[in-house]
Amino acid sequence: MSAVSRFPVANPMVIFREELDEWAVLFDPDANETFALDPTSVFIWKLLDGKHCKEDILTKLNEACNDTPEDAPQHLDEFLEELAGKSLIGVEK
Amino acid sequence: MTTKNQQEIQIPECGYTLNTIYFYLTEGCNLKCRHCWIAPKFQSEDAEWPSLDFELFKDIVRQGKALGMRSVKLTGGEPLIHPDIDKILDYICEQDLQVTVETNGLKCTPEIAEKIAKGKNPFVSISLDGSEAAEHEWVRGVEGCFEAALEGVRNLVKVGIRPQLIMSVMKRNAHQLESIVRLAEKENVESVKYNLVTPTARGEQMHEQGETLSIEELVKLGEWVENTLQPSTKIRLQYSHPNAFKPLSKMFSRPQGKCGIFGIIGVLGSGKYALCGIGETVQKLVFGHAGTDKLADIWNNNKILHDIREGLPKKLNGICGDCLLKEECLGSCIAMNYYTHHDLFAPYWYCAEAAKAGIFPKTRIRPGSQYEKVI
Numbered sequence: 362m363s364a365v366s367r368f369p370v371a372n373p374m375v376i377f378r379e380e381l382d383e384w385a386v387l388f389d390p391d392a393n394e395t396f397a398l399d400p401t402s403v404f405i406w407k408l409l410d411g412k413h414c415k416e417d418i419l420t421k422l423n424e425a426c427n428d429t430p431e432d433a434p435q436h437l438d439e440f441l442e443e444l445a446g447k448s449l450i451g452v453e454k
Numbered sequence: 455m456t457t458k459n460q461q462e463i464q465i466p467e468c469g470y471t472l473n474t475i476y477f478y479l480t481e482g483c484n485l486k487c488r489h490c491w492i493a494p495k496f497q498s499e500d501a502e503w504p505s506l507d508f509e510l511f512k513d514i515v516r517q518g519k520a521l522g523m524r525s526v527k528l529t530g531g532e533p534l535i536h537p538d539i540d541k542i543l544d545y546i547c548e549q550d551l552q553v554t555v556e557t558n559g560l561k562c563t564p565e566i567a568e569k570i571a572k573g574k575n576p577f578v579s580i581s582l583d584g585s586e587a588a589e590h591e592w593v594r595g596v597e598g599c600f601e602a603a604l605e606g607v608r609n610l611v612k613v614g615i616r617p618q619l620i621m622s623v624m625k626r627n628a629h630q631l632e633s634i635v636r637l638a639e640k641e642n643v644e645s646v647k648y649n650l651v652t653p654t655a656r657g658e659q660m661h662e663q664g665e666t667l668s669i670e671e672l673v674k675l676g677e678w679v680e681n682t683l684q685p686s687t688k689i690r691l692q693y694s695h696p697n698a699f700k701p702l703s704k705m706f707s708r709p710q711g712k713c714g715i716f717g718i719i720g721v722l723g724s725g726k727y728a729l730c731g732i733g734e735t736v737q738k739l740v741f742g743h744a745g746t747d748k749l750a751d752i753w754n755n756n757k758i759l760h761d762i763r764e765g766l767p768k769k770l771n772g773i774c775g776d777c778l779l780k781e782e783c784l785g786s787c788i789a790m791n792y793y794t795h796h797d798l799f800a801p802y803w804y805c806a807e808a809a810k811a812g813i814f815p816k817t818r819i820r821p822g823s824q825y826e827k828v829i
């Protein structure tokens with residue numbers, strides 16, 4: 362398991378491109394790998410600026426959606442772990 | 455050396471399970487479609503063409519199962535004009551194989567429909583190139599084939615199979631993309647797939663004669679199908695443009711038909727093994743003959759199959775090499791790419807034309823690519 366930073370920050374090398382349907386393409390030039398982000402993941406990705414902690418992100422998510430599921434914190438943890446596992450966000454050493 | 459997975463299926467030496475065999479059962483066809491990428495000979499009462507020997511078919515199936523095969527696709531030519539189609543369908547059922555049938559529907563009688571329905575998870579697609587006889591028959595070249603195809607659809611629906619309609623889109627029928635959906639709703643089919651006429655065999659002539667749509671028109675139609683037509687119906691619509699032109703939401707929210715090139719081999723009506731039906735027109739993509747060669751030898755040792763497994767997607771060139779979706783797409787159709795450029799890793803015609811016209815989606819191009827500049 363990767364140790365996700367308290368204030369997660371997106372890997373600056375990763376290319377983020379939003380599309381018309383609010384999904385986005387993430388491209389990691391180092392690994393030459395492409396990922397697709399759904400609209401919720403895009404929302405979170407934009408907050409991975411090293412200034413927002415997980416609680417901030419959850420608060421913003423709650424503000425933006427009327428019906429955030431109860432297990433949103435768990436989903437957020439899993440998502441950040443996944444990003445960290447793929448070196449798409451920084452991890453705590 | 456072999457290893458075993460949990461279901462005790464032996465993984466072939468090459469490391470790739472053979473999932474499906476595409477059987478191009480007949481060298482002839484009872485229609486004369488002007489866009490056909492295989493270009494079979496016309497079969498009528500006056501002329502009958504060879505088809506795959508039933509004993510050979512059984513032998514290939516047995517060998518395929520030993521390599522992990524769990525499904526077969528019957529196509530052509532026209533699979534339902536095979537003289538032993540009854541026995542073939544019974545045998546597939548006995549062998550507990552999933553079956554897909556691609557047909558023009560003319561010979562899809564109530565009896566044949568019953569037999570297909572007895573198979574494991576049958577999937578049937580029927581070609582219908584317009585919502586009216588005039589368009590369909592202009593494309594297919596035989597009078598009366600529109601009503602006969604619809605009869606085939608109804609015979610399937612009666613036995614509980616909701617088929618897919620496949621419409622090949624060209625200038626002549628482009629105005630019927632919507633009306634075919636309404637027909638599909640009325641006939642209670644499962645889905646409509648829009649195929650694009652590819653520049654292969656007879657389709658190549660159509661491209662040369664200006665009977666196909668331009669890349670700009672095709673891209674626009676694709677967007678319209680995804681964004682406007684699809685929301686107007688409960689029927690699943692599938693527009694066969696490559697991944698670069700599909701919304702991510704569509705690609706990742708539902709399973710997409712993906713060419714399973716690493717797990718497929720083709721068998722032609724003559725009994726030859728080939729990459730797929732392209733073997734009818736491209737000799738280099740023929741790998742041997744079922745009468746003399748063992749399927750396992752071909753599957754494990756054929757050089758072209760080996761090159762494809764080694765090279766895809768990393769050796770793709772042109773726009774495909776710089777496409778961010780190449781891992782998913784694998785260059786769309788290797789057979790067609792080879793037909794056009796004699797290179798297994800050449801770019802797919804649709805994306806190459808779009809890149810040239812400056813309408814390839816720029817969010818899907820590798821940063822720094824020469825194709826970014828075209829746009």
Ligand code: SF4
Nearest residue numbers: 698774777783802805
């Ligand atoms: S550029 Fe090639 S790999 Fe990318 S979507 Fe088109 S055909 Fe597929």
